[in-house]
Amino acid sequence: GGPLVATPVDLPAPTMLVPAADSDEEVRAVVAEVLARAEGGARFDRMAVFHPVADPYARTLREQFELAGIPSAGADYRRLGESMVGRLVGRLLELTRGAGDADRRFDRAKVMALIDAAPLRGPDRKPIRSGRWETTSRRAGVVGGLGDWQAKLTAYAAECRGDADGPLAAERSSGWAEARRRDADTADALEEFVTWLHDRTAGATIGDSWVERAGWLRRLLDELLPPVNRRHRWPEIEVDAAERVDAVLQRVSVLDEVDAGAGWGSFVHALELELEAPMGRRGRFGTGVLIAPLASAAGLDLDHVFIVGLSEGLCPRSIREDTLLPDAERSLVSGALAERTDRIVEERRRF
Numbered sequence: 249g250g251p252l253v254a255t256p257v258d259l260p261a262p263t264m265l266v267p268a269a270d271s272d273e274e275v276r277a278v279v280a281e282v283l284a285r286a287e288g289g290a291r292f293d294r295m296a297v298f299h300p301v302a303d304p305y306a307r308t309l310r311e312q313f314e315l316a317g318i319p320s321a322g323a324d325y326r327r328l329g330e331s332m333v334g335r336l337v338g339r340l341l342e343l344t345r346g347a348g349d350a351d352r353r354f355d356r357a358k359v360m361a362l363i364d365a366a367p368l369r370g371p372d373r374k375p376i377r378s379g380r381w382e383t384t385s386r387r388a389g390v391v392g393g394l395g396d397w398q399a400k401l402t403a404y405a406a407e408c409r410g411d412a413d414g415p416l417a418a419e420r421s422s423g424w425a426e427a428r429r430r431d432a433d434t435a436d437a438l439e440e441f442v443t444w445l446h447d448r449t450a451g452a453t454i455g456d457s458w459v460e461r462a463g464w465l466r467r468l469l470d471e472l473l474p475p476v477n478r479r480h481r482w483p484e485i486e487v488d489a490a491e492r493v494d495a496v497l498q499r500v501s502v503l504d505e506v507d508a509g510a511g512w513g514s515f516v517h518a519l520e521l522e523l524e525a526p527m528g529r530r531g532r533f534g535t536g537v538l539i540a541p542l543a544s545a546a547g548l549d550l551d552h553v554f555i556v557g558l559s560e561g562l563c564p565r566s567i568r569e570d571t572l573l574p575d576a577e578r579s580l581v582s583g584a585l586a587e588r589t590d591r592i593v594e595e596r597r598r599f
Contacts, residue, residue: 274556275308279316282537285552292319294551296538300563300595305556309539319536324485328496329523331489332366332482333469338523339365340468341516344449354446355392356385362445368472370437371444375474377434381441384434394446401439408432457508461515462501466494489527496522543598564595 268274278297286292299305306325313320328334339362343353360382368376388404390397411417412428447453448471454464473479479487500518507514538548542555542563557563578585586594 271304271308271556275305275312278309278554278556279312279318281554282313282318282552283316286318290552292537293535295554296540296545296548296550296552297554297556298540298542298545299555300542300557300565302541306539309556313537313539320539321536322539324527326527327523328489328492328525328527329520331493331527332486333473333490333493334523335365336362336368336469336472337465337493337519340449340465341519343445344451344454344512353449354394354397354442356390356397358392359397359442359445360385366473369474370441371471372437376441380434381438384431384438387431388435394442397442398439401435401442405432405435405439408435454512458503458510458515459501461512462497466497469493485527492525492527493523546598563599564592 266274266277268277282292282295282297285295297309299309302325306323310320310324310326329338339358343358343362360378363376363378363381368378370376384401384404385397388400390400408428408431412425412432417425417428448468455461473490479490482490496519500515500522503510503518538550545553555563573585575587575589578587
């Protein structure tokens with residue numbers, strides 16, 4: 249209960265302090281140091297990076313380590329809705345909003361966002377080349393609405409074939425003409441996909457009960473995504489996330505027993521809440537650089553440790569008085585509730 253007295257900390261040798269302007273620069277410095285030590289013979293599983301706060305370090309570390317090809321392990325702070333299949337579900341639900349207004353529902357931005365959400369397959373079960381479809385839709389001048397997609401893609405395909413077979417082709421190479429024919433084929437494939445997707449997301453195909461809606465979404469995901477036995481190139485965490493999304497759909501399909509007759513908004517809200525769940529863990533402990541909160545560092549046996557976020561306000565954090573239950577009130581229950589000074593001491597102990 250007395251005043252806190254600052255005491256000097258004996259840093260283990262060798263210890264290196266690296267100044268950085270922001271969190272991105274911090275993480276880049278850590279990535280460079282990890283790679284340098286690995287080149288010197290250090291093992292990734294004997295290294296760890298600890299952060300005092302998850303935001304923004306957990307996500308930035310994951311992304312930068314992945315880009316650098318460095319294996320890592322620890323909690324994944326992304327939400328299930330941020331996985332590939334989770335994003336696809338979210339964008340399918342967004343595409344069905346305002347189902348009675350096809351022009352608003354099928355604007356180009358929404359459709360292309362869905363196509364970019366995951367590695368999709370078209371009605372012919374062939375992989376979609378989202379980059380080419382993005383370029384084609386832009387060149388065709390598509391704005392939105394099924395009629396606009398169909399009219400402009402048909403016109404663009406006719407224009408491409410006219411160029412390839414018309415007098416202009418005589419002034420160009422055979423490769424140019426062939427490229428124009430491929431552009432026409434791409435426009436045809438995109439128009440077929442958009443028409444197919446419009447039919448699959450029409451209100452009449454979705455149903456009115458929980459089980460019908462969940463069944464509709466599961467069937468649509470099965471049609472859009474590669475089969476389970478063809479997902480071996482997906483990251484392991486994405487495969488796990490896809491299984492969890494399927495489990496979510498199975499859970500909501502039984503809600504007719506408790507909320508029969510619920511509207512479409514209730515179905516969407518239930519799925520959005522489920523997709524807020526954390527994705528879980530990435531990698532296995534002992535197989536890569538550990539990325540974890542500073543509080544979990546105690547007791548670990550490591551050769552190289554990096555700590556990011558050692559700046560005022562983050563470590564130690566600014567712990568303010570609880571406005572609902574201040575320390576004066578907490579002290580009345582004889583230590584049963586942690587006071588602000590207790591939290592400061594605990595944070596120092598963790599460090």
